[in-house]
Amino acid sequence: MASYTPGELMVAVAAREIRDGEVVFVGMRLPILAFCLARSTHAPSAIGVFENGTVRDSPAHEFVVTISDGPNIAGALWCTEMRDVMALLQSGRVDLGFLGGAQVDRFGNLNTGYVGPPGRATRLPGSGGGGDIACLARRHVIIMTHERRRFVERVDYVTSPGFGEGGDWRRRVGLPGGGPAAVITTLGLFRFDPATREMVLASTHLGVTVGQVRAQTGWPLACAPEVTETVAPTPAELAVIRRFDPEGFWTRGRP
Amino acid sequence: MSKVVTLPEAVRRHVPDGAAVVLGTALEALIPFAAVHELIRQDRRDLTLIGPISDIAFDQLVAAGCAGRVVASWVGNVQHGSGYGFRRAIEQGIPRPVEVEDHSNFTIALGLEAAAMGVPYLPTRTLLGSDILARNPRLRTAPCPFTGQPLVLVPALAPDVAILHVQRADPDGNCHAWGAPGVSATAAKASRAVIVVCEELVDPAVIRSDPNRTLVPGFLVSAVVRLPWGAHPSPVQGHYNRDHAVYREYHERSATAESAAAWLREWVLEVGDHAGYLAKLGRARLDGLRPRASRLAAPVDYGF
Numbered sequence: 001m002a003s004y005t006p007g008e009l010m011v012a013v014a015a016r017e018i019r020d021g022e023v024v025f026v027g028m029r030l031p032i033l034a035f036c037l038a039r040s041t042h043a044p045s046a047i048g049v050f051e052n053g054t055v056r057d058s059p060a061h062e063f064v065v066t067i068s069d070g071p072n073i074a075g076a077l078w079c080t081e082m083r084d085v086m087a088l089l090q091s092g093r094v095d096l097g098f099l100g101g102a103q104v105d106r107f108g109n110l111n112t113g114y115v116g117p118p119g120r121a122t123r124l125p126g127s128g129g130g131g132d133i134a135c136l137a138r139r140h141v142i143i144m145t146h147e148r149r150r151f152v153e154r155v156d157y158v159t160s161p162g163f164g165e166g167g168d169w170r171r172r173v174g175l176p177g178g179g180p181a182a183v184i185t186t187l188g189l190f191r192f193d194p195a196t197r198e199m200v201l202a203s204t205h206l207g208v209t210v211g212q213v214r215a216q217t218g219w220p221l222a223c224a225p226e227v228t229e230t231v232a233p234t235p236a237e238l239a240v241i242r243r244f245d246p247e248g249f250w251t252r253g254r255p
Numbered sequence: 256m257s258k259v260v261t262l263p264e265a266v267r268r269h270v271p272d273g274a275a276v277v278l279g280t281a282l283e284a285l286i287p288f289a290a291v292h293e294l295i296r297q298d299r300r301d302l303t304l305i306g307p308i309s310d311i312a313f314d315q316l317v318a319a320g321c322a323g324r325v326v327a328s329w330v331g332n333v334q335h336g337s338g339y340g341f342r343r344a345i346e347q348g349i350p351r352p353v354e355v356e357d358h359s360n361f362t363i364a365l366g367l368e369a370a371a372m373g374v375p376y377l378p379t380r381t382l383l384g385s386d387i388l389a390r391n392p393r394l395r396t397a398p399c400p401f402t403g404q405p406l407v408l409v410p411a412l413a414p415d416v417a418i419l420h421v422q423r424a425d426p427d428g429n430c431h432a433w434g435a436p437g438v439s440a441t442a443a444k445a446s447r448a449v450i451v452v453c454e455e456l457v458d459p460a461v462i463r464s465d466p467n468r469t470l471v472p473g474f475l476v477s478a479v480v481r482l483p484w485g486a487h488p489s490p491v492q493g494h495y496n497r498d499h500a501v502y503r504e505y506h507e508r509s510a511t512a513e514s515a516a517a518w519l520r521e522w523v524l525e526v527g528d529h530a531g532y533l534a535k536l537g538r539a540r541l542d543g544l545r546p547r548a549s550r551l552a553a554p555v556d557y558g559f
Contacts (some may be wrong), residue, residue, distance in 0.1 A: 037260065051308075051360055052284070080436070081438065083364055121346075127387060129359065158386040159385060176405075
């Protein structure tokens with residue numbers, strides 16, 4: 001039986017969220033591997049958009065540490081200004097984005113700005129394109145390590161809005177639709193309730209119990225009527241992932 | 256008219272204390288690190304640093320005490336996460352306090368775009384509902400006068416000087432760049448002065464042979480500096496790859512204020528100048544970053 005790291009499992013799960021032909025805003029770490037895997041398997045026509053202004057219809061042919069590394073530029077479809085990829089986002093032409101964060105809350109809001117109370121907070125790097133993707137992509141998927149200190153009732157600072165306070169919050173603040181469609185963590189896969197918009201546990205990874213997930217979640221976690229087991233990556237999927245990340249730079253450390 | 260000057264001269268003339276400087280406009284590539292280090296050597300103070308994501312360049316300037324204010328979307332070490340210099344300045348005021356104006360990539364781009372276009376602001380729907388919007392007093396909301404929908408208004412962001420690294424420029428400042436430009440051209444148009452640092456200084460005919468590749472026309476450029484490897488450790492397409500080891504080492508050595516100061520002393524101050532920096536890196540290391548193969552583009556024919 002193939003064994004795999006949590007990072008590899010998360011990449012496989014993330015890749016399944018990409019539908020063929022979609023325009024996907026791709027960042028570094030696991031999302032770029034998910035894009036590579038999806039394009040190599042069920043989504044050969046997916047288009048990758050990067051915040052430096054690069055648009056690709058094929059993965060970089062070598063390992064890259066940043067989106068601006070040489071292999072991600074060579075062979076791209078388009079290298080344009082950031083303004084143009086942001087225009088795609090804002091005009092509703094980006095189907096899917098991937099985001100991560102230091103904290104996430106019950107309604108999928110992400111914090112990459114300040115952890116702790118104002119005046120005494122730990123300063124994190126900031127939004128980058130995260131706030132833009134969360135507001136403007138037609139949907140987005142969150143990828144995070146699942147720890148109690150990260151999965152909080154309410155984030156200290158909303159960098160990238162999810163469903164805010166729940167319900168129709170996005171519409172009320174003027175956002176044009178969108179919102180998180182899934183959260184993929186080291187423990188399981190989560191969706192969002194269509195009415196309340198709170199996070200709902202859909203599947204747990206192999207060896208993980210619902211109790212363990214609840215213990216690492218800082219609010220009374222809603223669960224699907226039947227919580228399934230996350231489908232493991234196939235040997236073929238693992239082979240693709242390992243081809244694009246041969247040293248496990250992204251998939252063997254912390255996601 | 257030749258605008259070619261040395262890097263120290265360009266910095267001396269165009270970046271005084273208190274200046275608002277935009278750099279790192281192409282995100283992780285083409286970062287004018289040599290100019291960043293020259294700013295530190297010339298002991299610039301109270302700079303406002305403007306840029307979307309500039310990898311460790313802003314962290315170095317903040318750790319060196321050059322910055323009074325940061326207007327950015329993301330400040331850290333792309334490969335490793337947090338920028339410890341930035342964190343110490345914000346959280347503890349070490350070596351001196353720094354104000355922050357938080358943005359997303361799009362609002363930085365729009366602020367520069369508004370200045371470039373000569374309008375007082377540009378509207379967007381990004382950041383609605385976020386705390387970035389709620390806590391940045393310069394970002395306002397207003398209903399659209401035509402549709403009534405809520406909009407975020409991003410005021411023009413007009414830097415005093417833009418520092419851009421490009422592959423080639425002529426002595427008048429007309430320059431070609433390739434790779435992902437990020438907000439480079441917009442930043443040049445938004446700024447009162449532009450310093451272009453180039454790998455190669457070329458004959459004017461080279462630029463004029465391919466006007467579609469021009470990043471900034473020379474009449475917007477104040478100074479040209481020819482400085483091969485001026486963007487090291489960031490990558491320059493066609494010239495050198497990213498030197499990932501530098502970012503790892505900086506992450507480790509910037510973990511404390513004392514260690515960060517030692518790193519700055521070793522790699523910025525004691526090397527003396529850019530030539531000294533390259534000598535310390537050594538020929539073998541630089542050669543190892545060269546492209547393994549050329550990838551020439553299909554030629555374009557402007558014939559008529």
